[in-house]
Amino acid sequence: MFEALVVSSVVSWLAMLGLAMSIRRVYDDLRSYMNDVDGRDAHGPILGRISPQMDVLDTTPQGRPTVCWFMAVGCAPCRAALPVVNALAEEYDGFNHVVSCVGREFSVLAFQPQFHDEIVVQADPQRGNAKRWEVHFTPFVVVLDGDRYVRFKLARISHDKMRLALDGIEAQARAEQADSTAPPMVEA
Numbered sequence: 001m002f003e004a005l006v007v008s009s010v011v012s013w014l015a016m017l018g019l020a021m022s023i024r025r026v027y028d029d030l031r032s033y034m035n036d037v038d039g040r041d042a043h044g045p046i047l048g049r050i051s052p053q054m055d056v057l058d059t060t061p062q063g064r065p066t067v068c069w070f071m072a073v074g075c076a077p078c079r080a081a082l083p084v085v086n087a088l089a090e091e092y093d094g095f096n097h098v099v100s101c102v103g104r105e106f107s108v109l110a111f112q113p114q115f116h117d118e119i120v121v122q123a124d125p126q127r128g129n130a131k132r133w134e135v136h137f138t139p140f141v142v143v144l145d146g147d148r149y150v151r152f153k154l155a156r157i158s159h160d161k162m163r164l165a166l167d168g169i170e171a172q173a174r175a176e177q178a179d180s181t182a183p184p185m186v187e188a
Helices: 002-035 055-059 076-091 105-114 128-132 159-181
Strands: 066-072 096-102 119-123 140-144 150-154
Touching: 055 096, 055 119, 066 076, 076 096, 076 119, 076 159, 096 105, 096 128, 105 119, 140 159, 150 159
Parallel strands: 066 096, 096 119
Antiparallel strands: 066 140, 140 150
């Protein structure tokens, strides 16, 4: 009887160990998928590269930095991020602000009045923008410079992190503009 109890305990222990190892393996796979694939962040477009195509970008003024928000109509964290999105649109009026919203067009039209007037909203019912931009969950934000290169991306949207990123991109744009307007140097 004692042997049966020991064998039963050992079998149970091995089963729990196997389950724990399986959970750990899934966790490691998910973490590697979300954080690093071939040396780059797997979520969103690659930093430093030209942005993927999005129809709504063609309607915004060229040469200005652009903040691209990816949201979904039924997403509670997206709705919670709306005050941050609207505050940043007011604060950074020198930027283009674009929202690609996953959902049926009529749902997106009902969602649109909650955004600041300066924000251009595009319905993405087939998730075409999300697929091209490699956005796997919402809310997600990508910031482009004036030449449409990806300079920043963030999955957990916070007002402070966004302000730091936008201030940095704004300062970089001012520095590049100052360099282009500076008189040529004359050698003596």
